[in-house]
Amino acid sequence: MDEKRFVIALFGLVIAALVGFIAYRFVAPLTVAVFLYYSTRRLYHRLERFRLPARVRAAVSLSLVGVPLIALLSYTVVLLIVEARRFIEQYPVAETVGAENSWVGDLAELSNPTFDGVLQAYRSGQLDPLIDFVSEQASILASTLSGLTLNLVITVVVTYYLLLDGSKFHEWLLTFDDDAVVREYLETADDELEAVLYGNLLNVIAISIIAVVTYTGYNMIAPEIVEVPYPALAGALTGVASLIPVIGMKIVYIPLAAATAVPSVLGNELTGLVYVAGFLVVAAIVVDTIPDIVLRPYFSGKATHVGLLMLAYIFGPVVFGFHGLFLAPIILVLALTFANTALIRLLGGDVDDPGPELSRGQRQLDEF
Numbered sequence: 001m002d003e004k005r006f007v008i009a010l011f012g013l014v015i016a017a018l019v020g021f022i023a024y025r026f027v028a029p030l031t032v033a034v035f036l037y038y039s040t041r042r043l044y045h046r047l048e049r050f051r052l053p054a055r056v057r058a059a060v061s062l063s064l065v066g067v068p069l070i071a072l073l074s075y076t077v078v079l080l081i082v083e084a085r086r087f088i089e090q091y092p093v094a095e096t097v098g099a100e101n102s103w104v105g106d107l108a109e110l111s112n113p114t115f116d117g118v119l120q121a122y123r124s125g126q127l128d129p130l131i132d133f134v135s136e137q138a139s140i141l142a143s144t145l146s147g148l149t150l151n152l153v154i155t156v157v158v159t160y161y162l163l164l165d166g167s168k169f170h171e172w173l174l175t176f177d178d179d180a181v182v183r184e185y186l187e188t189a190d191d192e193l194e195a196v197l198y199g200n201l202l203n204v205i206a207i208s209i210i211a212v213v214t215y216t217g218y219n220m221i222a223p224e225i226v227e228v229p230y231p232a233l234a235g236a237l238t239g240v241a242s243l244i245p246v247i248g249m250k251i252v253y254i255p256l257a258a259a260t261a262v263p264s265v266l267g268n269e270l271t272g273l274v275y276v277a278g279f280l281v282v283a284a285i286v287v288d289t290i291p292d293i294v295l296r297p298y299f300s301g302k303a304t305h306v307g308l309l310m311l312a313y314i315f316g317p318v319v320f321g322f323h324g325l326f327l328a329p330i331i332l333v334l335a336l337t338f339a340n341t342a343l344i345r346l347l348g349g350d351v352d353d354p355g356p357e358l359s360r361g362q363r364q365l366d367e368f
Contacts, residue, residue, distance in 0.1 A: 028323035029151040033158035035326040037166065038197035040065055044163050058163040062156065065201075072236055079230060181342050189337040192303060196329055199299030200243065206295055207249065208239025211287045218279050226260045226272040228279070238287060243325060244317075253283040303340070304333055 023030060040061040047057040162169075170190070174183055212235030215228045228234055238252045257280045264272035309329060316328025 026151075026154055027327070028321070029154040030158060031323045031327045031330070032151075033155045033162065034193075034330060035197050035200070036062070036065065036155065036159040037162040038194045039201040040159070041163065041166070041194060042198060054164055058160050061163060062159060066156070069240075072233070072240070076233060076237065079233065181345050185337060185342045188341050189334055192333045192337055193330065196304055196309065196333055197326075200329075203291075203295060203299045204239045204242055206239075207242045207287065207291050208236050210291055211235035211238035211249070211253075211283075214282060214286050218275075218282065222275045222279070223272055225263050225267060225269055226275045226279075228256060228260055242291075249283075249288050253287060254280070257283070304329075304336060308332060308336070 043064065044057050044061040047060060052060070170186065173186055176182055212232050215231035215235050219227045219231055222228075234252065234256055238249045241247075241249050241252045244251060257276050260279065261273055261276045264270065264276070309332065312328040312332040313325060316324030316326075318324070320327050
């Protein structure tokens with residue numbers, strides 16, 4: 001290798017190291033962006049029938065996934081604030097938390113929680129304890145909010161341009177093709193990633209619908225004191241929580257059962273706890289167990305084994321953190337695809353061999 005090629009190769013390694021370092025620092029939003037890209041790509045291409053510009057189709061695809069999620073989380077926060085204020089008014093929370101947290105009682109005493117009412121309370125000094133409390137936590141709040149905002153911006157921008165230019169990046173990678181190995185690997189991995197990650201989105205939607213119907217049906221037969229609050233919202237949150245491994249939907253319906261039991265216990269109507277116990281059993285079977293057994297095989301991809309995928313969902317967050325929930329399945333698909341395509345060629349095997357069949361009961365996403 002002459003000096004010119006050596007300098008160019010060295011420069012390329014430096015640039016690659018810098019890009020890799022930046023990607024490592026922002027691996028969480030980049031991983032979520034890849035998940036959103038494969039989750040919305042089918043919708044992006046199907047919008048072509050309406051002859052919309054590519055930028056409009058990308059924005060619409062992101063909006064149909066992102067806007068409902070943001071609205072859901074925002075609505076949840078608002079309801080938590082409203083219900084917390086109602087709980088503080090009804091029960092002696094201010095006395096329980098102590099004088100050092102007197103701002104809790106001050107908030108409960110707001111007679112008119114509108115903009116004018118809050119402004120009047122501020123002028124009268126009623127909100128001073130709360131302002132002092134927020135000021136003490138300002139650095140933590142600012143750091144958390146700025147970090148979340150930055151990650152959100154990176155996720156949206158990367159997903160948007162992946163939808164626009166993902167095919168160009170794909171074609172660029174194919175310029176390194178050698179004896180069709182790269183092309184076969186990239187196309188197979190691309191199809192399997194779409195099947196697995198798009199299947200995640202379908203799984204969330206399906207479980208949300210099941211949970212909403214289950215919670216609403218429970219409210220129809222349960223006494224008012226142990227009814228599930230906001231069943232539609234709770235069902236949607238249950239579907240989103242299904243992405244979390246191991247704990248999954250339990251992170252929603254178990255606290256929900258506890259919340260429905262509180263009024264019954266405080267009101268000394270313990271017979272209502274029978275309905276709460278029934279709710280837990282129904283939620284565990286109808287919302288948690290049956291969909292996991294019946295639906296997950298349909299949404300597991302074309303060739304990825306269900307068991308391996310489940311292990312990836314379990315080990316991913318343990319090894320990488322929360323974003324490992326999306327990163328581990330991506331790594332699994334890339335590794336299995338490499339083993340089934342490029343590695344077979346490198347070892348001189350027969351690439352036309354169909355390989356191991358899917359496990360009994362497992363279905364491909366295209367069959368759904």
